Amino acid sequence: MYKHIEVPEKGQPIKIKKKKLVVPNRPIIPVIEGDGIGRDIMKATRRVVDAAVEKAYKGRKRIAWMDVYAGEEAFARYKEWLPDETVAAIKKHYVALKGPLTTPVGGGFRSLNVSLRQIMNLYACVRPVRWFKGVGSPVTHPQKLNVVIFRENTEDVYAGIEWKKGSKDVKKVINWLNKNMKVDIRKDSGIGVKPISVGGTKRLVRKAIQYAIDRKLPSVTLVHKGNIMKYTEGAFRDWGYALAKSEFRKKIVTEDELWDKYKGKMPKGKILIKDRIADSMFQQVLLRPSEYSVLATPNLNGDYLSDACAAQVGGLGMAAGANIGDYIGLFEATHGTAPKYADKDVINPGSLILSAVMMLDYLGWGKAAELVEKAIQKTISKKTVTYDLHRQMKGAKKVGTSQYATNIIKNM
Numbered sequence: 001m002y003k004h005i006e007v008p009e010k011g012q013p014i015k016i017k018k019k020k021l022v023v024p025n026r027p028i029i030p031v032i033e034g035d036g037i038g039r040d041i042m043k044a045t046r047r048v049v050d051a052a053v054e055k056a057y058k059g060r061k062r063i064a065w066m067d068v069y070a071g072e073e074a075f076a077r078y079k080e081w082l083p084d085e086t087v088a089a090i091k092k093h094y095v096a097l098k099g100p101l102t103t104p105v106g107g108g109f110r111s112l113n114v115s116l117r118q119i120m121n122l123y124a125c126v127r128p129v130r131w132f133k134g135v136g137s138p139v140t141h142p143q144k145l146n147v148v149i150f151r152e153n154t155e156d157v158y159a160g161i162e163w164k165k166g167s168k169d170v171k172k173v174i175n176w177l178n179k180n181m182k183v184d185i186r187k188d189s190g191i192g193v194k195p196i197s198v199g200g201t202k203r204l205v206r207k208a209i210q211y212a213i214d215r216k217l218p219s220v221t222l223v224h225k226g227n228i229m230k231y232t233e234g235a236f237r238d239w240g241y242a243l244a245k246s247e248f249r250k251k252i253v254t255e256d257e258l259w260d261k262y263k264g265k266m267p268k269g270k271i272l273i274k275d276r277i278a279d280s281m282f283q284q285v286l287l288r289p290s291e292y293s294v295l296a297t298p299n300l301n302g303d304y305l306s307d308a309c310a311a312q313v314g315g316l317g318m319a320a321g322a323n324i325g326d327y328i329g330l331f332e333a334t335h336g337t338a339p340k341y342a343d344k345d346v347i348n349p350g351s352l353i354l355s356a357v358m359m360l361d362y363l364g365w366g367k368a369a370e371l372v373e374k375a376i377q378k379t380i381s382k383k384t385v386t387y388d389l390h391r392q393m394k395g396a397k398k399v400g401t402s403q404y405a406t407n408i409i410k411n412m
Contacts, residue, residue: 002085004069004077011064014094016327021094023363025061030068030089034099036337041349042099044405048349048372049356051409056368066093070112071101082112087119091328097359098332099352102339113332117153122323122330123200124207125151127306128358134380135314136392142312145289148217149309150208151302153323155200156232157192158299165190196232196298198239205240207324208296209248212271217293220244222275223301236298237275244273278304285309306334317347317388320354322362331359345400348386350376353408371412378411379404 011028014021033042046065053061068086075081090096101112127149131142163170165188174185212220226234244252253267255274266272276284278301284292297305310319321334333352341347353372360369383396384407390398
């Protein structure tokens, strides 16, 4: 029983059997509308998803949406920003769709988005980045970039501990480090600690490699700053290689093995495991993007890289995202709430629609997912787009959020 959540009568919950999702024909999907522009883009996204599912399965399958609440709408109903029953509903039903949320000032949260990920142990932030033909780009060959970034979601700076410059605590930390660790930290410093664990690293890398195997992708690249931070980011690299060799030995080849054992010729049916220093990786996604397919990164590296890659393909309005644990998948737009555009029907819903495409694929409803992707490409090719894409495209017609969704549906 829920206080403010209405459970759809005709829907059924997703179950777990033999460590796999079992999805009924009428799965109940919790949905957080979101704050600001979330109201516009979520309405558009649900229309597109429902139309794709109907066209793909002719009524045999249908999503039973269940509204749950976080952010401003939750505070209006519960006087809480993140109600326990919202978390409980997502945990019970495993798959959810979420709009952007505003983090309250002084609300006790670093971020509502981060809190949701940490509470439900959604340790993999998954962001596929690809170009749709016709979208403006600052690079010459945006079609060469087609990567999926697996960013660790619970450690590194997201679990960081900080002490403010000049505080009593930071003085204790600096004095202890200088005395016991024989270092020389300036007295006027702020201090931060970031943890990266072997367990957290291995589960992230495991999911990235399995994703590449399932989709027959050619490589997984570990991205790190291990040349400087040897026992955190360098360890991320080492633990990633160790996991690959211990659990996927028959399916992978490391980059060293490729040259030492196979003379640079990739053996058929294998996935290449390699690594790159983080700053070098920023050059690589610009200069040699076609050499990369899956990137596995600690938290901060993945945050930077996913936005930098999105900039090559049209911006965050075209960037999908998901936060995934062992079973729970929370699919969300990668951008913020943009309150000055709220309720104006102008924002590109593409990020949330493409996140919903990931959700459909996660459900095993690939036919519906493919319909949406092809319809988005057709809509862009016809140059009827929202303002963010309109300003990057010559001869395009500018339409609002709802009309853009209508055009996608027409083009399925």
